Amino acid sequence: MTKQENANLYALLSRRFKERRDTVAIESPGGKRLNYADVERESARFANRLLALGARPGDRVAVQVDKSPEALCLYLGCVRAGLIYLPLNTGYPARELEHFFGDAKPRIVVCRPQDLDLVADLADQCGVDAVLTLGKAGDGSLMELPDPGDEFDTVVSRDEDIAAILYTSGTTGKPKGAALSHGNLGSNAVTLHETWGFCESDVLLHALPLFHTHGLFVACHCSLLNATPMLLLPKFDPDQVMDLLPRSSVFMGVPTFYTRLLANADFGRAQCANMRLFVSGSAPLLEQTHSDFFERTGHTILERYGMTECGMSTSNPLDGQRKAGTVGLPLAGVSLRIVDDGGSPVATGEIGQIEFKGPNVFKGYWRMPEKTAEEFSEDGYFRSGDLGMLDEDGYVSIVGRDKDLIITGGYNVYPKEVELCIDQLDGISESAVIGVPDPDFGERVTAVVVAQANESNEEAIITALRPLLAAYKLPKSVCFVDELPRNAMGKVQKNILRDRFTRP
Numbered sequence: 001m002t003k004q005e006n007a008n009l010y011a012l013l014s015r016r017f018k019e020r021r022d023t024v025a026i027e028s029p030g031g032k033r034l035n036y037a038d039v040e041r042e043s044a045r046f047a048n049r050l051l052a053l054g055a056r057p058g059d060r061v062a063v064q065v066d067k068s069p070e071a072l073c074l075y076l077g078c079v080r081a082g083l084i085y086l087p088l089n090t091g092y093p094a095r096e097l098e099h100f101f102g103d104a105k106p107r108i109v110v111c112r113p114q115d116l117d118l119v120a121d122l123a124d125q126c127g128v129d130a131v132l133t134l135g136k137a138g139d140g141s142l143m144e145l146p147d148p149g150d151e152f153d154t155v156v157s158r159d160e161d162i163a164a165i166l167y168t169s170g171t172t173g174k175p176k177g178a179a180l181s182h183g184n185l186g187s188n189a190v191t192l193h194e195t196w197g198f199c200e201s202d203v204l205l206h207a208l209p210l211f212h213t214h215g216l217f218v219a220c221h222c223s224l225l226n227a228t229p230m231l232l233l234p235k236f237d238p239d240q241v242m243d244l245l246p247r248s249s250v251f252m253g254v255p256t257f258y259t260r261l262l263a264n265a266d267f268g269r270a271q272c273a274n275m276r277l278f279v280s281g282s283a284p285l286l287e288q289t290h291s292d293f294f295e296r297t298g299h300t301i302l303e304r305y306g307m308t309e310c311g312m313s314t315s316n317p318l319d320g321q322r323k324a325g326t327v328g329l330p331l332a333g334v335s336l337r338i339v340d341d342g343g344s345p346v347a348t349g350e351i352g353q354i355e356f357k358g359p360n361v362f363k364g365y366w367r368m369p370e371k372t373a374e375e376f377s378e379d380g381y382f383r384s385g386d387l388g389m390l391d392e393d394g395y396v397s398i399v400g401r402d403k404d405l406i407i408t409g410g411y412n413v414y415p416k417e418v419e420l421c422i423d424q425l426d427g428i429s430e431s432a433v434i435g436v437p438d439p440d441f442g443e444r445v446t447a448v449v450v451a452q453a454n455e456s457n458e459e460a461i462i463t464a465l466r467p468l469l470a471a472y473k474l475p476k477s478v479c480f481v482d483e484l485p486r487n488a489m490g491k492v493q494k495n496i497l498r499d500r501f502t503r504p
């Protein structure tokens, strides 16, 4: 195999690093800067260290660390060395780590210094060879290992070799490891880089976590492929984002980032004058947020849709209409269809399950061939589990997860439709509609509402909804909460609401 044929993702991402050696690659708020030559060196050091510890291509390296430039270089080092990177949310408690270690059987685990003892115990029970941290000397750090040199020949990988395993949230059952290949990640990176028009003058403001598709792959890959700077924030902080937007041109966020920015009366055109693109995804962006953001900043947020198993699959266009409430059009190379329960395509405007096929679609769930097979149609389409519809221009709207679908008295109720109606009522901030078990209806439509004003009450909401929705879609009860429970990616955790509002 010649060098050009190396499908290793790092070989692709780093193709412009040499000519941009002195360009800042990663800048963190403390003023720490790595240029592209540093990224090459640091990732080489990590690759050398991991191999020196005995890891070999195909071995898993589980990483549960805080977001930092080093963490990103560690990711790149794993990829270069042909190791399978397994990022873990720092919020996972020990009980969950046990599942990941037991399932993925990592050879090496890298964790935070404060978690070292606990993680080492668990890892020991699961046969992990080495547990290290990304901390300072004295912290059991990877950095303490003898300097192995900053040269490394990127391992030759095939397109189908696995580069990363990401455990997907799976609100029911145990999380499953989605195995993504060098080819999956590389093709999606190239498509997004092209679709979103990345250019020489771009600076990415990065406020997403590095353990999820959105922050690790979508955001970092676009910036690295472009070989331009990213401002890497340890976490999303609206004030910090407002300070740094004037130096940035691209920002990617989950909807909550946008609502939090809008909650600050000082946020507006002044901070966004230099911006070229705001991208939103991972959870539905309310049409209200879309229009409020436009009014306040003059920018139309570009919403896209994807999932751990497939990277990104659709995007609103860079040039052309960005339709609020839709996730845009299938990306180049992605074939998308919406099917009924029998697997036949539904008509425009009708709801069905979204399926897709393309180079972005993962290789399967880690060591779960049967589960993987269940998720694909006979002709090779991945069943996303999302319900959606196409409009006459081919734009996709997401209606909800199929497991969120409420079946009440034999009728299907799509929570999103009810939520949209509730959200437009005066005095309502947002809502989540769930089904709770009911002896009579099977499931009872229940609205969980965050209200701005105290005068909102159950009866007033149901009365206001009556002219908007068929009777079977009306919530039978309305519960008020101060805020909706969300995970780190801004997704409303409906499973928590279902548990909480299910009467014993």
Ligand code: AMP
Pocket: 168, 169, 213, 280, 281, 282, 283, 284, 285, 303, 304, 305, 306, 307, 308, 309, 327, 384, 386, 398, 400, 401, 489
């Ligand atoms: P994850 O695997 O954690 O990235 O979650 C993927 C799921 O998030 C998808 O299957 C959708 O249900 C949801 N999702 C992602 N992007 C959007 C979006 N723009 N609008 C609505 N739901 C989204």
